[in-house]
Amino acid sequence: MSLRSLILLILISLPASFALDDEKLSAYQALQQYDFPIGILPQGVIGYELDRDTGEFSAYLNGTCNFAIESYQLSYKSTIKGVISPGKITNLKGVSVKILFFWLNIVEVIHDGDEMEFSVGIASANFPIDNFFESPQCGCGFDCNHLNAFVSSI
Numbered sequence: 614m615s616l617r618s619l620i621l622l623i624l625i626s627l628p629a630s631f632a633l634d635d636e637k638l639s640a641y642q643a644l645q646q647y648d649f650p651i652g653i654l655p656q657g658v659i660g661y662e663l664d665r666d667t668g669e670f671s672a673y674l675n676g677t678c679n680f681a682i683e684s685y686q687l688s689y690k691s692t693i694k695g696v697i698s699p700g701k702i703t704n705l706k707g708v709s710v711k712i713l714f715f716w717l718n719i720v721e722v723i724h725d726g727d728e729m730e731f732s733v734g735i736a737s738a739n740f741p742i743d744n745f746f747e748s749p750q751c752g753c754g755f756d757c758n759h760l761n762a763f764v765s766s767i
Contacts, residue, residue, distance in 0.1 A: 640672050641748070648700045648724050652745030655680065655689055668696045680754035686711035687749075700724040 640661040641651040654672060661672040671694045678689040693707035702722040709716045710733065721732040728739045750757050 643670075644697075647697050649697075649702070649722075650724075650729075650742060650745035652748050653722060653729070654693075654748055656748045656750050663697070668698050670695060670697050674751075678751035680749050680751060681756075682744075682749060682754045687754075688716065689751075 638646070640654060640658040643661065643663055644651055644654065655674070655678045657674055657678070659673050659675055661670060663670045671692055674689060674691050674693075676691050680687055688709045688711075690707035693705070695702045695705040700723060703720075705720050705722065706718070708719045710719055710731070711717075712733075717733040719731050720734050721730075721737075723730040723732075724742070725739075727742050729742055729745055730737050730739045747755065749755055
């Protein structure tokens with residue numbers, strides 16, 4: 614192989630190797646690598662950090678995010694932190710749910726078969742995983758079309 618061919622081969626290979634190094638998964642893709650559906654995070658995550666050795670992560674939103682799903686009010690702070698491992702998130706901070714008149718922090722999420730279990734420490738609730746295949750939208754959850762129709766009718 615001539616020197617010219619070798620240099621050409623190196624130059625052609627460089628952009629491809631840089632693209633692989635620079636290609637960062639979205640927060641939603643990273644969730645899927647840990648066997649979680651994307652819908653446990655709302656739309657609009659602007660960035661995240663993940664230490665793959667310890668599982669410690671932080672996900673960032675533009676601001677706080679609130680919405681209702683069925684009879685639950687959910688609130689995400691602008692920074693969500695925790696420790697992720699396959700099928701389990703522990704030490705979760707930044708996500709809370711309103712139960713009756715009280716806001717409780719969701720501290721753990723477990724993916725177990727066809728169910729997602731959300732724990733507030735003293736109690737937990739299970740939901741079918743298909744409820745989380747889509748990410749809810751801040752402000753309206755999954756009922757955004759109804760909200761848009763209402764706003765346009767005013």
